[in-house]
Amino acid sequence: MRVAYLLPFFFVHSVSAKDWDAYPVPVDAGEGMKWQLHPLSDDFNYDAPAENKGHSFAERWYEGFINSWKGPSRTEWHPHQSFVKDGKLQLSASRKRLSQKIMMGSITSHDSLTYPLYVEVKAKIMNQVLASDFWLLSKDSTQEIDILEAYGGDQPNNKWFAERLHLSHHVFIREPFADYQPKSEDTWYYNGTTFRDEFVRVGVYWRDPWHLEYFVNGKKVKVSSGKDVIDPHNYTDGKGLNKPMQAIFNLEDQDWRTSQGLTPTNKELDDKTRGNYLVDWVRFYKPVPAE
Template sequence: MSLVKALLLQATTTAFLCLICSPTEAADWDAIEVPVSAGDGYTWKLHPVSDDFNYEAPPTDKPAEFTRRWKDSFINPWLGPGKTEFNPGHSYVKDGHLGIHASRKPGTDKVYTGAISSKETFVYPLFVEAKVKLNGLVLASAVWMLSGDSTQEIDIVEAYGSQRPTEGWAAKRLHLSHHVFIRKPFQDYQPTDPGSWYNDGTNWQQDFHRVGVYWRAPWHLEYYVDGKLVRTVSGESRIDPLGYTDGTGLSKPMHLIIDSEDQDWRSDEGITPTDEELADTTKSIMWVDWIRVYQLVKQDAAD
């Protein structure tokens, strides 16, 4: 065999082996369509922050697969509301899921919880969806977005999965909401209409569910549960009726955040986890199967 033929054969064989040994990996959500139409001339472009958590990341010393997307902390030094204390050792990736763990801070009434936040920020038009199993505590299981100055917030998942007999109302509801704030002096607007507490009879802690938000524009939000449109909040009178955004609406770049929280509006009423509940890992972990983020772009820009 000539040298030229030998080299061609070797190159062909190598290319074939690379092809069969390095298949394109499918993301967990590939078979699930985005439930929002992109519209004529546009398409949904997947952002690389999207994460199916198909790798291992211990509570500390997380790998590049995690750290290229996420900080193992909140977006700033704040440690969380109420009795919460965000702790970097309380988030990890295992068996294809992100775990956000809660435990008692020794010798105190505080609760250690995990919190991760995206290194990048995002603006509309944007679709964000997460597949989540709530923790079984009175804590909030949360996937949300927040501007860098903490004045604009979109809640994707905010829910309370405790199965205590006294918590049946909360266990059957997802809080689908947003906030606009003035920080000094502190003022907070969020919708209080009945639709902000979505209820179709499901006990949300019993299984994984998909919850998504289409942030279409500064004055328009759509909420999707398991692919179904369940709530629309549109117009200045529903997004910012008190004018806290000076007429700009939900317009600031926002970080993604995944955490659990012992919120003061509940703990002030005595609704806080017991030591026994926190020690029970069947209750104390919020699980995220995946989170995906799509930006709406012109068709020719995605090619």
């Protein structure tokens, strides 16, 4: 695993224009510091077929999850359900033959990243009741930052979710299993938008182990700060969100939703007009001393 910490791991800035150049980083890098683009940043301005995705994809990403797990509930992550085309990362979903399982796309970064970090994605949510996700996860699956988790499907009983973005984090104990995530009202961001209808930018400033700031279209919409919010049950032994994490894009069918009937029908999965989960770009920044 490649771990990105500080300046020696960075590449030199490219002088070419990037798709995100029109959008300034919405948080200050700190006194005497500036933001430097991390090379995991990807504009997806290349082609990567579903099979044999090629070098441009493989230098940053690999197919699947951080380990051999295939996903929750009816999820079955499959390498051929992800591809890059028309300047977008695209994740698709289809029913597995003679099964309730749904084959879905998932990709994971080779690099792991740690705080302080600003990360932002521009994405369009899939018109399915599946979760369209972008998240950070530690190698041991005990610390997680959910940058984007959204359920865009137009099923009538999904309307509340289709109008919201889930902005959250988790800390876990694996043996015996315990899971904490905040349940406050601000974990569900609402602005009157049905998020499957247009691209949205969602960012997180991971300032330190005890502080996260969330941004939607450049506007700060949520702050999670302090032990009582980050880890009130001390699952991290007083360390907070301190571990290097890999970046993951994927789709999921989740147990708590499947049990409520919030799972796609065969007809919905076969309807190509519903589109894929589209990612226009993702960018990562680390603070470095200003010259």
